Amino acid sequence: MSVEATPRAGTPDSAMATAVSQHKKSANPFLTPYASEYPSRNTSSAALHQTMLTQRYFHSRRVKKGQVERPWTKIKDPREKWVTIIPIIGLLVGVSIAGLLVWDGLRSVVNHKYCPVYLEDFANGLDSKVWTKEAEVGGFGNGQFEQTTTTDENVFVQDGMLHIKPTLQDPKLVTTNNVINLLADGICSSSVWSDCITGTNTTNGTIVNPVKSGRINTKKGAAIRYGRIEVEAKLPQGDWLWPAIWLLPVESKYGEWPQSGEIDIAESRGNNHTYPSGGNDIISSALHWGPNDANDAWWRTNVKRNALHTTFAKRFHTFGLEWSEKYIFTYIDTRLLQVLYTNFNEPLWQRGHFPLSDSNGTRLVDPWSQTGNAATPFDQDFYLILNVAVGGTNGWFQDGKNGKPWVDASPTAKKDFWNARDTWFSTWKEGGEMVVKSVKMWQQQGYKGCQ
Known part of the structure; x- marks a missing residue:
């Protein structure tokens, strides 16, 4: 004996059964086939949205609001408050330690007092009482390779x-x-003869200096022993x-x-950025x-320092020095952008780890130990030099x-350089010079009469 099962209401099977009965009553050939009508309708986004709007959730008629017991709200664990207190204490301790470290760092920053020695903006030309060509x-x-001159040409x-x-x-x-x-x-x-006389000999191939340039110093007019120097300049470009x-x-x-130090x-x-050891971008x-x-x-x-997305020949930069008994550092544009930093926390003879003797077997002697100053030889008066050299045979290039x-090593290095002038002189045409806006020198308080 077989029993025909009746589909449960609300299921796809019941929908299909209903569609079949309706299909039997309708002879309209344009109606949606019974097998897809209700499933497709019920799974459409509109149907689903309507179902969500009309759906009612279970609600008990026996339990009144406020009659359900909630014992966890009446009994509180006394340790629960520490869940809040401990993080707050940790936060306060962390902030206090951070503040202490910042205070200690600011307290340790050295801010020396200075006396102006030389402040020059060249509004009145080159002061011959200070500068020497x-x-x-x-x-x-x-x-x-250059001959340095005293003329206004260079x-x-x-x-x-x-x-x-x-x-x-x-x-x-x-x-x-x-x-x-x-x-x-x-x-x-x-005072050295070879620094003052040179010549061209067409027989042996030696020549005079193939280029001329300038080198000036403040030796007779401005010097410091500990202090600061700032030179605002644009460096040259050119091979x-x-x-x-x-x-x-x-x-x-x-x-x-x-x-005695340098x-x-x-x-x-002056070479461009493609030079292996760094051109005018370093x-x-x-x-x-x-x-x-x-x-x-x-x-x-x-220490070397790269220019940031530019070169030192594109615009002016401030090249600075700060120097004391305890340290010396150089910087670009701001004291925060340091290049070289050296602490004088041990004698330089010890830091140098020099050999006992030179290549000839002559014993090397510490020339600085008698002062008892770890900064020696950087504990004496120094003067400023500005120059643009050309070429050289010491390995800089x-x-x-x-x-x-x-x-x-070639005895005709100068002549070889001169003969190639068509390759390098054209690179000097634009920006092939050092241009200086200002020079500032300050003496640190406590030295050389700076009170």
Whole structure:
């Protein structure tokens, strides 16, 4: 005996059964087929939305509002309050510790007081009582190719700004037998004969300096021992240019270079950013110190800094130095953007880890220990130098890199450089000079009469 099951109301089966019965009553051929009519209708977004609106949730008629017991609201755990108190205490302790650390950091920041030594904006030209134009042809110990002059061709003030501009040498002096004798002219700034006299010999291939440039210093008019210096300048662009803002000691108290020290605030190259060691998009700061030139420990106190999305030849920057008995640091534009930072927390002789003797077997002697000052040799008067060098044979420009047209060890390096002038001189046409807006020097209080 078979029993026909009746579909439960509200299910798809019941909908289909109803559709079948209606289909049997209707002979309209345009009606929706019974198998899809109700399922498709009931699953449409409109039908679902209507169902949600008309749906009623279960509601008990026996339980009145407020009659259900809630014992958890009457019994409270006394420890529950610590869930709130402990995080608040932790937050307050954290804020207190952070505040203490900030206070301690601000308290430890050194803010020295200074006396102005020299504040120059070049509105009245180049002050000859402060500045000296150096005249030399000897390469300044680096084999540099420029002759530094005392003329306005290479160092001049224009529109209230100082310009240091390299130029080509007189071709006649380079291509024919000639002599440049600065001693005879009475203008040589060095006492060394080879720094004052040079010549062209067409037989052996030696030539005079193929370019001219400028180098000026404040030795006779402005020097500091601990203090600050700021030079606002735009560095040059152009292949094989070597701009520098730096200091040397007024007196070589501890011996010849580098025993008495050197402070380089900023050095760069005029080549573009493709130069491997960094072109005009990078400056470096360094301290030079050591028992002799073969053991110069500059590499222990040398740092480079990149320009941010630009070059140092595109716009003016402030190149600064802050120097005290305890530390020395250089910076760009703000004291917060430091380049080199050196603490004088141990004697430099110990920091240098110098060998016992040089390559000839001569014992190396500490030239600074007698002072008892960890900052020695950086504890004496230094003066400022601004210059734009050209080329050189000391390795500042590496052999074989970026089409360098000379080899450092070659006896004809200057001539090779001159012969390639068509490749590099054109890169000097726009921006091939150092332009200086201002120079500021301050003496730290407590030294050299600054009270």
